[in-house]
Amino acid sequence: MYTLVTIADVVQILPSDFNKPSKRAIEDWINTNYADKVINKVGLCVGFHSLISASEGLIGNGTGIVNVNVDFKLVVFRPFKGEIIRGTISSANTEGIHMSMGFFEDTVAPRDLLFSPSTPEADERGLVWVWRANENEFWFDRAEKCLMRVEQEVWHDLSPQMKKLDEDFDMESRDIHGMRLAPYRLNVSMGLTGLGPDLWWLGEDAAVAEEAAEAPENLEGTNDTEMAT
Template structure:
């Protein structure tokens, strides 16, 4: 569920942080930039795990800030396909069930990947599993166990139109954290998360924990 990802970035240290040692200053700056942000093809960044190396700091003329190139490792939420996780039901709709893990909400279980015999109850606004003549309701906030079918990364970085150069398409962007404020506005306006999981409960042992006595 959690992995370590190695990245490299140039960090800006403001004068107020010059009293810190380089490692602490770099760690704090990186956490501000990456924590709770999605890096494309990497996952949801939680926090800096450690700093592997740093360069000498350099100061730009007229700026006053120090810039340090750092190689570091991030603790990242990125379950592997096939992994079984546990969360809670956040909402239900005719399209399926949305699950939250508290810190990550973009988990979708489509109606087609629910237990066979499941149907959506429009009156209760929940899914119901019809099992041996019983109606097992998938109520909001119930603990649920599910398996990851696939992950979806969507680049929500705004399209830029430079006046010259820089328009090459070689490789992915290093991080969406670089334009986090703009990205959040775009993502919220079109309702497409930068990272999402599609999951299933269509096998024994998966679904509400109460169904299986665990």
Template sequence: MFVLVEMVDTVRIPPWNFQRQLNDAIAEELNKKLANKVVYNVGLCICLYDITKLEDSYIFPGDGASHTKVHFRYVVFHPFLDEILLGKIKYCSQEGVHVTMGFFDDILIPPESLQQPAKFDEAEQVWLWEYETDEGAHDLYMDQGEEIRFRVTDEVFVDTSPTGPTAAATDTPAQPGQSTAPPPEDSGEKKEAPYTLILLPHVKVEKRRTD
């Protein structure tokens, strides 16, 4: 679930931190930059483990800060495929069952991976499994807050780095009164998660409502 990843970065230390031990100042800056951030194709960064090498520090003209190339190891959340994990159901939607581990929420069990036959209750916004017994069918609900054990079947990384302005579709000059500025972004547009785990339930959900 957690792995140590070797990384290299150039760390900038502002002048007001020069009185501190260099290792302490660098550790603080690295955690500010990386902790709780997703590094593309690496995983969710948790905390600095250790610093393995410091190269020479430089001060560049026009910048009073020092710049040091640092080799270090960072604790990263990146479960391997088929690993079994434990979480809680955060909520359900048409997309599937959304699971949280407390420190990481972008975990999804898609509808096709749920125990079948399964259906989504629009009124209660919950997925349920229509469990067949000798006494007939029973609805077993996947309620919010319930613990669930799951197996990691896939992972999706999305590069969410800022991009430059898009080029105009054509070179046709704008007509009088027509704006050449790009249309404003839709504020309701759903943002993509930089790192998502795709899951398969590892054990059956057997919570039957009695009400």
């Protein structure tokens, strides 16, 4: 789910940060400019991990800004295809179910990747998907915690160079909720045994116990990749 990415960039340290230790000033700049941002075809940057190298600082003429060439590692969220991840149902419409992971909202389970036959049903709060099997009904209720499998990454370049394209969106350039395309979206499936709401497979008590026992994610065994900006 998480990986370490090596990046090369030019850090600009403002005179107002000269009172900080150099490493701290560099780390603050990296977190400000990368944390919680998507790098196209790389993933969602979570935060600074470690500094690999830094050059001597060069002071810009007339600005006082110190420019430093650095190589550093970032923690990046980018699950691999086929990985099982956990999320919460946040909304639904006739095209599928929108999932939330708390820190990442652009996860969608399209209708053709749900258990079959599943159909949308209207209730007092909106639309809910229902899987009917052997005369039983299984509901994809809002706020239910689910397991889902990553099937596809969808990228959309929202860099400044793509601003004009962003301004010229038509309806075909919107996601299943009619919203502008996210820079990074995951299409997931909930159509295999064990996937979907935890309550279906574990029962309420077991689902609560499993959630409480889950340990925080760690970075052991992550892969390193490199890129330069």
